Amino acid sequence: VSEDFPALSPEVRALLDRERTSPPLSPAVRARALAAARAAMAAGGGAAAPRAPAAWTRWAVAAGLTGVAAVAAATVAYRHQHASAPALPAAPAGTALATEPGPPPAPAPLAVPSLPQAASPAAPLPRLADDGPRRGKVTREELRLLSQARAAVAREDFAGALSPLAEHAREFPNGRLTEEREALHVKALVGLGRGDEARRAATSFAARFPRSVLLPAVRGMSARSE
Amino acid sequence: LSHLRLLSSPTPQLTRDEECLDAFQKELDYVYRSLRRLGTPPSEVDDLAQEVFLALRHNWATYDRERPLRPYLFGICFRMSAASQRKRRREVSYAVMEVDEPGPGPDETLLAKQLRAHVLNALEQLPLKRRAVLVMHDIDDVAVRDIAAALSIPLFTVYSRLRKGRRELEAALRRIPAPASRTTPATSGGHA
Numbered sequence: 500v501s502e503d504f505p506a507l508s509p510e511v512r513a514l515l516d517r518e519r520t521s522p523p524l525s526p527a528v529r530a531r532a533l534a535a536a537r538a539a540m541a542a543g544g545g546a547a548a549p550r551a552p553a554a555w556t557r558w559a560v561a562a563g564l565t566g567v568a569a570v571a572a573a574t575v576a577y578r579h580q581h582a583s584a585p586a587l588p589a590a591p592a593g594t595a596l597a598t599e600p601g602p603p604p605a606p607a608p609l610a611v612p613s614l615p616q617a618a619s620p621a622a623p624l625p626r627l628a629d630d631g632p633r634r635g636k637v638t639r640e641e642l643r644l645l646s647q648a649r650a651a652v653a654r655e656d657f658a659g660a661l662s663p664l665a666e667h668a669r670e671f672p673n674g675r676l677t678e679e680r681e682a683l684h685v686k687a688l689v690g691l692g693r694g695d696e697a698r699r700a701a702t703s704f705a706a707r708f709p710r711s712v713l714l715p716a717v718r719g720m721s722a723r724s725e
Numbered sequence: 726l727s728h729l730r731l732l733s734s735p736t737p738q739l740t741r742d743e744e745c746l747d748a749f750q751k752e753l754d755y756v757y758r759s760l761r762r763l764g765t766p767p768s769e770v771d772d773l774a775q776e777v778f779l780a781l782r783h784n785w786a787t788y789d790r791e792r793p794l795r796p797y798l799f800g801i802c803f804r805m806s807a808a809s810q811r812k813r814r815r816e817v818s819y820a821v822m823e824v825d826e827p828g829p830g831p832d833e834t835l836l837a838k839q840l841r842a843h844v845l846n847a848l849e850q851l852p853l854k855r856r857a858v859l860v861m862h863d864i865d866d867v868a869v870r871d872i873a874a875a876l877s878i879p880l881f882t883v884y885s886r887l888r889k890g891r892r893e894l895e896a897a898l899r900r901i902p903a904p905a906s907r908t909t910p911a912t913s914g915g916h917a
Contacts, residue, residue, distance in 0.1 A: 505891050507863065511898055515863050517837070518762075518844045523754050532757075532771065533750055536778045540742050675866060710868070 509653075516642055638674075641667065645676045648683050657690030682713045689720045697721045745785040749778050752798055759799050762860045763806040764849055773809060777801050792874070796867045800875035803857045810853060843903055850897035855890035862887055 507515070524532075644667040651660035660683060667680050674680070681704045688697035701721035705714055749756070756777050760770050780801050781788075788797065848856050857876060861867040862883075867875070872883045 505888060505895075507891055508895060511895055514840065514844050514898070517840055518864055521758055521841060524757055528757070528771070529753060532753055532774055532778075533746075535771075535775050536746055536749060539775070539779060540746060540782070710870075 516646070520639060520642065638671075641671050641674045641676050644670070645679060645683070648680070648687075652683055652686055652690070655690060657687040660687040661691075678708050678713060681707065682717050685717050685720055689723065694721075741785060742782065745782045746778075748794060749781060752794060755795060756798060756802060759802040759860070759865075760806060761845060762848055762864070763802060763853065763857060765806055765809065769809065773802075773805050776805050780805070793867075793871060795865060796861065796871040796875035799857070799861055799865065799867070800877070803853075803876060807853055843898075843901065846901055847894055847897040850900075851890055851893050855886045855893065858883055858886040859890035859894060863891070 644663040647663040648660045648667070651657070651663070664680055664684050664687065667674065667676070671677070681700065685697050685700045685704060688694075688700055698721045701717050704717050708714065753774070756774050757770055760773050760777070761767070765773050777798065781798065848860065851859065858872055861872045861875070862869065869880060869883050869887075872878075873880045876883075878886075
């Protein structure tokens with residue numbers, strides 16, 4: 500199925516990666532939302548009782564607005580909780596990238612500021628999710644390492660890709676981007692002409708992500724190394 | 726002992742409610758983000774998030790805990806957004822109007838905000854059904870079969886919506902002028 504997939508261009512991929520790490524809600528918004536939810540719960544009787552959502556909402560909002568004390572308390576609590584919350588990655592410096600021609604039908608190149616993820620000129624593998632160890636949040640560090648590896652593979656610096664991949668494997672053995680890491684690892688090994696290792700890595704990938712849509716690409720790469 | 730029976734009966738109910746609230750609280754950021762990505766204007770996100778909570782609570786007893794929560798929540802967000810969109814049917818692109826995200830954190834630069842608005846703007850151009858699949862798959866990394874389950878659509882439909890949605894997103898991002906493609910202030914420290 501993956502064959503017909505229009506892969507996202509690196510620029511778009513980078514924008515979407517960035518969108519993943521959107522900033523957390525402000526303490527005030529969190530407090531307001533939770534106070535309204537608590538108020539709805541307290542006022543609402545049994546959860547199993549079927550009610551129209553709209554009616555519940557009106558109740559919740561009204562009750563939430565009256566619960567000023569609850570909001571204030573929750574605000575303080577959340578402000579405290581978020582005092583050390585990780586910040587959004589700083590916008591990278593750089594000039595406009597946009598010189599890479601997009602996919603063939605593209606009428607105009609994308610003009611976006613350069614992003615580390617966008618440095619890859621090669622079409623990325625279609626990113627398809629699978630279950631397995633991909634739980635939890637993608638951290639900034641995970642994204643950074645994978646972006647480095649992706650960029651290195653794209654410029655055919657396969658040896659250079661191994662280091663961020665190894666670091667990712669060490670730091671995030673079951674991270675959200677494990678599947679992509681393993682696929683990139685196969686690609687890097689193939690690029691380095693380490694066919695045996697590539698085949699072993701591909702076999703391990705197939706065992707670990709049997710339903711991955713990256714699997715045909717991974718198999719194709721390791722087959723080419725034979 | 727009869728009073729014990731009377732006292733004990735509400736306890737599981739309370740626990741279930743608390744459990745539901747706890748889940749909602751943990752995923753509150755995700756719910757807000759998803760609603761925005763699905764085109765809910767900032768001024769309506771609070772209300773819709775409450776509707777999501779109420780729907781979640783209403784269905785919490787039957788929710789299969791073995792399944793990942795996020796796709797399930799996204800399914801609720803999607804249905805709420807679709808209903809809300811049908812109600813208003815305005816002609817204005819909300820993402821263009823304002824991006825009322827939580828106040829910028831210490832590291833959130835203007836550029837980051839603009840890029841976010843740029844993506845939301847482009848997503849806004851996609852029909853809701855395809856946008857939902859694309860957001861789930863390409864931003865949230867949800868497996869295709871989980872998307873199918875969450876949105877109650879066949880696998881094939883997921884694939885075809887994703888395929889079309891990706892093309893549309895690429896086209897939309899080309900059409901809409903990107904922010905700050907001129908000079909970008911250098912941020913020292915970078916991503917290390």
